[in-house]
Amino acid sequence: MTDTAASSPIATEPLAAAASDPNLLGWMQGSPPPPERQVRFDDGGMYTFPKLRWAYSNIRRLMPTTSVSRGNGPVSVLPRADRDDIDEVMFQPIGRTDSMSWAQSLDANYTDGIVVLHRGCIVHERYFGALAAHRQHIAWSVTKSFFGTIAASLVVEGRLDPQASVSTYVPELAASGIGNATLRQVLDMTTSLRYSEDYTDPEAEIWQHGRAGGILSRPADDAGPASFYEYLATLRQAGPHGLTFAYKTVNTDVLGWVLRRITGVSLSDLVHQRIWSQLGAEQDGDLMVDSTGTEFAGGGFNCCLRDLARFGEMVRNDGFYNGRRIVPTAALADIRGGADPAHFAHAGYVTLPGASYRDMWWVLHNEHGAYCARGIHGQGIYIDPKAEMVIARFASHHIAGNMGIDPTTLPGYHALAKHLMAG
């Protein structure tokens, strides 16, 4: 190691959670905020740490969105049974020999908000930084699990054939590399596509996908695809579909297109009709849209944390919530059962040994039968059926990936589950 500032740990270590608090840093404070305190869409600053800690609680101020209406029914009751013994729950992070407390893990993971339900009651709820109970936060790839759940419902209802090919429903994709994949392969992400989601690689296809969909600023001279669906039509196949799991966001955007064709409604109306208005959500959700009005199925949903917890609790309860059946039990059994861990193992997720991916959910196949919805920078729903526990979490970690976040979340969730089971 040299003595230069550039290689000094002090210069390169990202700010810790408390030091990167958006309120402390003053993002978007002032009338108007001075240039050095602005978080903007057009310069890409909103995706850089620590600005992203403000942006992820303010997506609709930065780009066009559509509303996922809660409707006008009553808000469903989320009973409270707050516990004061959770902060001290201890666990051993993956790959470390020391232990960490639950409270320490919230800082370590740049948590913006967390809600823990036990047997349907809130036992723990915390907000930090730019988030508040009534505010929406971007869910990123947790969005995928909403559309996977709706798709699994349509399979049970006989309206979606998992063995049919994508091009059966969306002829526009027949010539693309995903047109010949089955819906089952799309739902379980076993398609084989030339599409890199490595956020550290500036040449990765995810960037062109983002520019096409308006998630990233698109230069006026960009000759590439100009909408999500134009991008999907350019997808190229890499090898045979169906052999191994490979996480690629475009699968969910393809699924979204199929869902629109089957149901005839927009994706925002679909979530509104089938989930949001049924749950008794307390706030509307926001869904990112591209320049043609197409919603970002792969990651564009924003909602408040308690509503995310309500969704998780409905899934844990076999589809029953707010006094009504919302999702068929068989659809949730299919999710919980997972897929073939052998397909998953090839992907090399060191923090998820023995896991699988089914219907856009991550299934851990652990001793508690836990499964999760997971989003970049630490978003998540964690469902532990044996412990009757649901955790909903929003975060703005500086790492754009869960491999760096799992070590201090997953063992903590499991330790908390055992703690709650002990009474």
Place this chain on the structure above:
Amino acid sequence: MTDTAASSPIATEPLAAAASDPNLLGWMQGSPPPPERQVRFDDGGMYTFPKLRWAYSNIRRLMPTTSVSRGNGPVSVLPRADRDDIDEVMFQPIGRTDSMSWAQSLDANYTDGIVVLHRGCIVHERYFGALAAHRQHIAWSVTKSFFGTIAASLVVEGRLDPQASVSTYVPELAASGIGNATLRQVLDMTTSLRYSEDYTDPEAEIWQHGRAGGILSRPADDAGPASFYEYLATLRQAGPHGLTFAYKTVNTDVLGWVLRRITGVSLSDLVHQRIWSQLGAEQDGDLMVDSTGTEFAGGGFNCCLRDLARFGEMVRNDGFYNGRRIVPTAALADIRGGADPAHFAHAGYVTLPGASYRDMWWVLHNEHGAYCARGIHGQGIYIDPKAEMVIARFASHHIAGNMGIDPTTLPGYHALAKHLMAG
């Protein structure tokens, strides 16, 4: 008149209301909508007729917005006493010798929705085209009356000095042409500025204002101001302030800047705190924001029609609504009293003889003491104190101005007021 198609009335007459219904024309229908059915921001299509009939009910899908939260209190009750005798109310449009029915006027004015309250009860409510009861519609310059009402409240509370100059509150505007204007001149739009709001003139300053604020698409090579406040700093004075009324949207954006400085909160939070959460609104509102997060005070508010009617009813009721005082009575007395009609007369509004403009409200000084909030393309709140009537209306008229709309609205409103007074 020649026989060429270009000059034929058939070719140039805009589509009538029924023929321009957005559902009939299929705007944004399809998954995805084909290019010829898309309503877009980037090509300016959203502001062209008949596409604007879809766009004005879908603003947040087309550009960034922030939420004006209704909070989490109960929705206030809007009692119903529907009447079936309103469609047949007859009146004589300004400048015509024939008469028109209320029902005919809704078509003639490209009404998207209308709610009539009599003594606080809904007696008439209609929706057309892309609008529905629970959906937000752009209010355009009706937005101004929200901020004028808040400013009038702050005057009564002693927090805003109407005789102080703009630069007292916003030093950044000291060198601009509006820095030496008083807040009273800003509130009553008697500032004298080189700023044209003639929408038929492509060189009018309103276009640069809109590009700066992100209301219009801004080319990458646009070297002009890049935010609302950068634009305001370029304003030039035309003559002495305070002599005549001259309607210029920038006055309200300047007022918005002053309000942020006085209160220390964003304009969306200001409307949330002082009005929206107090009214018991049934839906959140949306407020357009520019690339620096600054809200469009001059015209960016979107809300549902019943909530707009609630606001009007609160104003009619001397500031009392939903079981509480919301705005000081003295502030509303100041609005109702109007300003000097002699200042107004110079502006030449042929459909508003004897009127004045006070605190961002249009005061008719007619036999019923009526006053209004007015927005381009036909948005409006019409308050008739003598008839105890409030009309809230959203529209998407092909004419970008009220002079072409007033002839078939104002006499209709007055006729309806007399009809309701008759019992």
